[in-house]
Amino acid sequence: MSAQKELDQQDTSSPVPTDEQPVQILDKDGNVRPNATVPDLSDEELVSMYEDIKLARRFDQRAISFQRQGRIATYAPMTGQEGAQVATSYALNDQDWLFPTYREHAAKYVHGVRLASLLKPLRGIREGYAVPDGVNVMPEYIPIATQVPQAMGMAWGHKLQEKTDRAVLCHLGDGATSEGDFHEGLNFAGVFDVPAVFVCNNNQWAISVPRERQTASETIAQKAQAYGIESVRVDGLDPLAVYQVTNEALNKAKNPARDERRPTLIEAVLYRYGAHTTADDPSVYRDGDEADEWKEKDPVDRLQKYLYKEGILDERLEAELDDRIEAKISDAIAEAERAEADPNQIFEYVYDEMPDRLREQQEELNALREKYGDEPFNGVLE
Amino acid sequence: MSSTTAPDAESPIDQLNLVEAVCDGLYTEMSQNEDVVVLGEDVGKNGGVFRATDGLYEVFGDGRVIDTPLAEAGIVGSAIGLALSGLRPVAEMQFMGFIYPAFDQLVSHAARLRSRSHGQYTVPMVVRAPYGGGIHAPEHHSESKEAFFAHEPGLKVVCPSTPYDAKGLLIASLRDPDPVIFLEPKLIYRAFKEAVPTGSYEVPLSDASVRREGSDISVYTWGAMTRPTLIAADNLADEHGVDAEVVDLRTLSPLDTETIVESFKKTGRAAVVHEAPKTAGLGAEVSSTIQEEALLYQEAPIKRITGFDAPVPLHGVEDYYLPQAVRIQEGILETVGF
Numbered sequence: 001m002s003a004q005k006e007l008d009q010q011d012t013s014s015p016v017p018t019d020e021q022p023v024q025i026l027d028k029d030g031n032v033r034p035n036a037t038v039p040d041l042s043d044e045e046l047v048s049m050y051e052d053i054k055l056a057r058r059f060d061q062r063a064i065s066f067q068r069q070g071r072i073a074t075y076a077p078m079t080g081q082e083g084a085q086v087a088t089s090y091a092l093n094d095q096d097w098l099f100p101t102y103r104e105h106a107a108k109y110v111h112g113v114r115l116a117s118l119l120k121p122l123r124g125i126r127e128g129y130a131v132p133d134g135v136n137v138m139p140e141y142i143p144i145a146t147q148v149p150q151a152m153g154m155a156w157g158h159k160l161q162e163k164t165d166r167a168v169l170c171h172l173g174d175g176a177t178s179e180g181d182f183h184e185g186l187n188f189a190g191v192f193d194v195p196a197v198f199v200c201n202n203n204q205w206a207i208s209v210p211r212e213r214q215t216a217s218e219t220i221a222q223k224a225q226a227y228g229i230e231s232v233r234v235d236g237l238d239p240l241a242v243y244q245v246t247n248e249a250l251n252k253a254k255n256p257a258r259d260e261r262r263p264t265l266i267e268a269v270l271y272r273y274g275a276h277t278t279a280d281d282p283s284v285y286r287d288g289d290e291a292d293e294w295k296e297k298d299p300v301d302r303l304q305k306y307l308y309k310e311g312i313l314d315e316r317l318e319a320e321l322d323d324r325i326e327a328k329i330s331d332a333i334a335e336a337e338r339a340e341a342d343p344n345q346i347f348e349y350v351y352d353e354m355p356d357r358l359r360e361q362q363e364e365l366n367a368l369r370e371k372y373g374d375e376p377f378n379g380v381l382e
Numbered sequence: 383m384s385s386t387t388a389p390d391a392e393s394p395i396d397q398l399n400l401v402e403a404v405c406d407g408l409y410t411e412m413s414q415n416e417d418v419v420v421l422g423e424d425v426g427k428n429g430g431v432f433r434a435t436d437g438l439y440e441v442f443g444d445g446r447v448i449d450t451p452l453a454e455a456g457i458v459g460s461a462i463g464l465a466l467s468g469l470r471p472v473a474e475m476q477f478m479g480f481i482y483p484a485f486d487q488l489v490s491h492a493a494r495l496r497s498r499s500h501g502q503y504t505v506p507m508v509v510r511a512p513y514g515g516g517i518h519a520p521e522h523h524s525e526s527k528e529a530f531f532a533h534e535p536g537l538k539v540v541c542p543s544t545p546y547d548a549k550g551l552l553i554a555s556l557r558d559p560d561p562v563i564f565l566e567p568k569l570i571y572r573a574f575k576e577a578v579p580t581g582s583y584e585v586p587l588s589d590a591s592v593r594r595e596g597s598d599i600s601v602y603t604w605g606a607m608t609r610p611t612l613i614a615a616d617n618l619a620d621e622h623g624v625d626a627e628v629v630d631l632r633t634l635s636p637l638d639t640e641t642i643v644e645s646f647k648k649t650g651r652a653a654v655v656h657e658a659p660k661t662a663g664l665g666a667e668v669s670s671t672i673q674e675e676a677l678l679y680q681e682a683p684i685k686r687i688t689g690f691d692a693p694v695p696l697h698g699v700e701d702y703y704l705p706q707a708v709r710i711q712e713g714i715l716e717t718v719g720f
Contacts, residue, residue, distance in 0.1 A: 073518045073697050104522065122697025124518065142522045142681055176450035180483060206452045209426035214451050277520075285427045341698030350604055350692045357661070361690045365702060368712060376708035377701050381573055381609055382517045 013113055022233040024271045025240040028297045030305025039244045041090075043312045047321070047364055050303050050313065053239060056082035056106035057300055059115065063105075067278040071337070072122035076103045080237070080273035081201055081355030082289075083299025086110050087242035088199055088268075092169060092358045097136040099151040099170040102203075107171060108137050116339075125341045130182055134332075136166075145176035148185030148198065153294070155196035155253075155263075156188070167195040167253040169246070174214055175206025177223060189263040190227035195253035201236065203272035208285035224265035224352065236270030237297045240306075270294075310322045343369070343377075391670065393579035399512035401571040403413035403545035403578050404434045404510070407552035408472065410441055410582050415470060418556060422457055422474030432478055432512060435584035444696040448693040450621060458509060462492050465507040470556060475583060476511040479522040481620035485530070488661035490559040493536030508555045508562045513541075513659050514606045516569035516704055525694060527606075528657040534668070538587055539634040541565040545576050547632060550585030556580035565634075577634050592637040592645065596627035598713045599651040599718055602642060602668050604631040607655045609707060614710035624718050634664060642668060643675045655705050660688040683720035 014317075017135045025036045032038055041049070060079045067075045079084060081103065089110035092098065107119050112135035112300050121140075129139040134272035145293030151170030158166055176182050177200060189196055200220050204211045217223055224231035230252075234245045248263035271294035275282050307313035347354065347362040369377070391603050412418045420435055420442075426449035429436035439447040450457050454475060461471035475481045483489075492505045511517060511615060515524030531539045542548035548566070555562040593608060594615050603611045608630050618624040629645050633639065642660050646652055652672055654665035665686040695703055 070603075074520050121696055123523075124696045126696045126698075142520060144483070154709060178451035178453040178456065180453065180455055205432065206423070207425075208424045209449050210454065212451055280431070281551045284429070330409070339695070343702040344688060346692050346695045346699055347702055355691070358691050361660070365690075365709075372708055377706055378708060380569065380606075380701060381703050382707075 014291045020260040022235045022267075023102035023241045023245055024235040024238050026238050026243065026302050026306055028302060030302050030307075030309060032306070039247065041238055041243070045090075046307060046312055047317070049239060050245070050307055050327065051321045052106065052110055053082050053085045053300055053303065054321060055328065056086060056109070059105065059118075059329055061332070063119075064274075064278060064307050065335075067122075072119065073124060074277050074279050075122055076279060077272075077274040078103050078105055080271045080294065080299075081203060082106045082267045083303070084199075084201060084236040084242045084270055085241040087239040088169060088171075088246045090243055091246035093166070093377045094134065095136065095166040097138070097151075097166065097168045097251065099138050099147040099168065100140050101147065101171050101173065101176075102142050103173070104140070104171050107142075108303055111135065111137050111229040114138050117336040119332055120257060120339055121335035123336055123339065123341075125336075125339050126345060127339070128336075134294045145172060145179035145181040145185075148172060148182050149177070150185075151191045151197055151198070152192075152194055152263075156192050159192070164254060167197060167250045169199060169250065171198045171199050171201060173206065174200060174204065174220060175209070176200070177220055178214055178249065179180050184229075186224065186227040186263075186265065187228060190261070191227045192377060193262050195262045197253055198263070199246065199267065199308060202265045202267050203270050203271060205272050205276070205282075205286065206283075207276040207280060212288075219267060221265060221267040228261065229263045229265055230261060231265040233269060235265045236268030237294065237296070237299045237302065239299050239303050242268055383499040386443045393418045393581040393583075394674045396580055398545045399572045399575045400542065400545045400548050400567070401432055401434050403549040404552060404566060405436055405438070405554075406580070407579065408435065408438060408469060409441065410549070410558045410616040411553050411581075412446065414582060417447075417468065418462065418472060419448065419469045420474065421450050421461060421464075421471045423452055423476050425474050430474065432568065434512075434566070446627065452474070454480055454483040455487055458487040458494065459619040460493070461507050461509070462495070462505050462679045463489060465505045465561075466495075466503060470506060472508045472510060475509060476513040476565065477519075477523045477525075478511040478527055479525040481509075481511055481527070481551050485508070488531070488563070488649070489534045489704065490536065493534045496536065496560070500638060504559055505561045506559050506601060508552070508564050510564045510566060512568040512571070513565045514567050514569050515694050515700055516606065516699060521696060525699070526656065528563075528565055528634050528687065529658060529662060530666055536560065537635065538562045540587055540632065541567065541605040541613045541634055542607050542632065543567065543570070543593075543630050543681070545574075545578050547591070547667075548579055550583050551587065551632065553582060554584040554587050557584065562587070563625065565605065569606040570609060573609065578588050585632070586616045588636070588638060589632065590631055590641040591630045592627060592641070593630045594628040597649060598623040598625045599641075599653060599714055600627045600629055600645040601650045601655060601710075601714065602631060603655040604634060605657075610707045611655045611710055614707040614714065618711055622714060622715065624714065626714055631668075637667070637671065639671050639675065641677055642671060646672050646676050647679045650679050651720075653685040653687055653710075653717055655710055655713075656688045657689045657704055660686055661691050663688055664682050671719070682717045685713045687715045
């Protein structure tokens with residue numbers, strides 16, 4: 001059965017997940033499903049979550065258009081996944097750590113990374129990867145699945161040092177589950193019973209390779225079983241369900257009951273609406289109609305309908321949110337566009353202490369810039 | 383010395399850029415040898431993220447142009463097995479920066495199965511990877527790590543700098559009895575077109591190519607850096623009357639020491655240009671070879687003009703990292719003026 005159909009054919013009598021059924025709280029029209037319980041979030045928190053999901057979608061639109069204008073380089077769009085990204089980060093406490101991939105822009109933002117910092121690396125400026133003290137976010141992981149054993153290791157280190165107040169949340173994609181690092185990380189996590197939550201954002205596509213070509217497993221969640229780790233499947237387009245399962249998994253990681261194990265693999269069943277990156281053209285390899293089916297369960301629309309039905313949101317408040325979102329993004333863009341890269345940054349932070357040979361290389365480059373200006377350093381083939 | 387086959391004088395000629403020539407090389411050899419199979423991420427229906435396998439899936443089907451799960455160790459390890467079974471696999475690594483999971487398979491096995499089995503088993507296969515910077519790609523997409531592979535006995539390392547060579551070297555690699563790491567300079571994938579015969583021909587994996595004759599200094603380079611080096615050589619001739627010989631190594635392991643040394647004996651001066659960091663880069667190997675073979679001809683220290691001993695930076699300052707014509711010129715002038 002396709003992942004799409006699974007979300008449609010939920011057994012409406014039970015919110016309890018099985019291997020077959022992702023957890024769902026809201027149906028596609030924003031109604032609370034029978035027997036489902038809405039997570040314990042205040043009205044303010046719900047509105048704030050909705051605002052951040054909307055902001056993520058708007059950020060995505062602006063970033064894609066900026067890439068087309070040549071104002072940023074290659075960008076990995078997140079539309080379709082922002083509900084899951086925002087909801088997982090809402091479940092984090094400040095002391096919890098986040099290991100993002102190159103697509104988790106919104107997850108980083110919610111966990112304390114400024115919007116301007118997200119944009120700077122896209123403009124080729126590294127300082128955006130540096131986050132303020134106390135913001136526990138790693139620089140994005142680009143080589144696939146390499147973050148999995150590292151996140152496990154950090155969680156292990158916290159456990160060994162009895163830092164019991166914190167867990168590690170590690171994002172990955174469906175493609176990552178094919179890499180050895182994924183299996184090694186999960187196996188260690190099981191053996192050493194570490195406080196980590198692994199969120200597989202199964203968006204059905206690894207660039208052009210569909211989920212069924214990635215693995216013959218029925219589900220990604222079931223892979224956890226081989227490592228003695230619990231897993232849960234969740235409707236990744238349902239922010240409330242994602243928040244709930246992530247929150248439970250993080251609590252279990254930090255305070256497991258006597259018979260519980262700390263680590264969890266969450267499979268968020270969702271869809272990459274757009275391209276893998278702005279350098280990719282999905283029309284070459286997938287049917288354009290495929291996305292439409294998923295969009296019927298869109299996370300922004302679903303949460304919006306729910307909030308209106310509950311009387312938590314109205315048009316006046318929504319207009320306020322929209323204005324604030326526009327202002328935040330515009331300010332971030334302006335700040336990112338003011339930032340300039342300095343070639344001396346090439347030589348910084350390679351080692352704690354710069355080796356003599358590297359210092360000589362820096363001096364040579366600066367002597368040439370002194371002599372010829374910066375113009376000859378623009379492009380390599382002219 | 384590999385056998386070399388010149389293209390048939392009657393062959394029709396296409397104007398191709400380098401990535402089109404790679405694709406044409408794959409197509410040409412796959413048409414002639416049904417044992418050749420292409421495997422990797424996004425190589426099939428998508429035609430490769432750089433379009434290096436464009437159209438092959440439609441022509442040869444998914445039995446020979448195979449989209450794999452996302453796992454470099456799996457792709458290269460299974461390619462070794464495919465080769466042992468009698469096929470001729472061409473594995474694509476999407477970017478050189480992502481080759482490391484496959485490193486164990488390459489250096490512990492592909493490189494050594496011939497020697498470990500006392501000549502009983504061989505691994506004729508090709509691993510293609512786009513390498514190098516200058517296209518403002520995201521982090522980890524711009525590495526030049528040819529030295530890792532040139533350092534491993536049993537692997538051949540090939541790096542074309544022109545469309546004609548890309549096709550001929552690739553076909554030679556696909557016919558070679560040893561495993562070949564075939565590094566494609568993505569900076570010049572689409573930089574220029576040239577005449578490429580449509581038929582089958584080989585450029586041997588044993589010969590460097592003198593791209594520009596000169597008498598004052600020998601400048602050794604390969605891949606994407608061949609172009610800025612030639613630009614620098616022309617500028618020096620025009621502006622300073624310096625006549626540089628430019629030698630494109632083409633095959634980085636085993637090195638064509640004969641051509642390297644012969645050129646140096648003629649000029650008495652040398653510079654090496656590469657994108658990779660200076661420390662333990664292949665420039666050191668070229669320089670040492672010259673010292674061992676032709677010390678008495680040497681007129682000046684051998685200059686290395688390279689990437690810095692730092693990670694390739696994000697694209698905002700990437701163009702400062704790569705050797706530029708201006709840096710190459712300065713290095714050559716320093717050596718000639720010694």
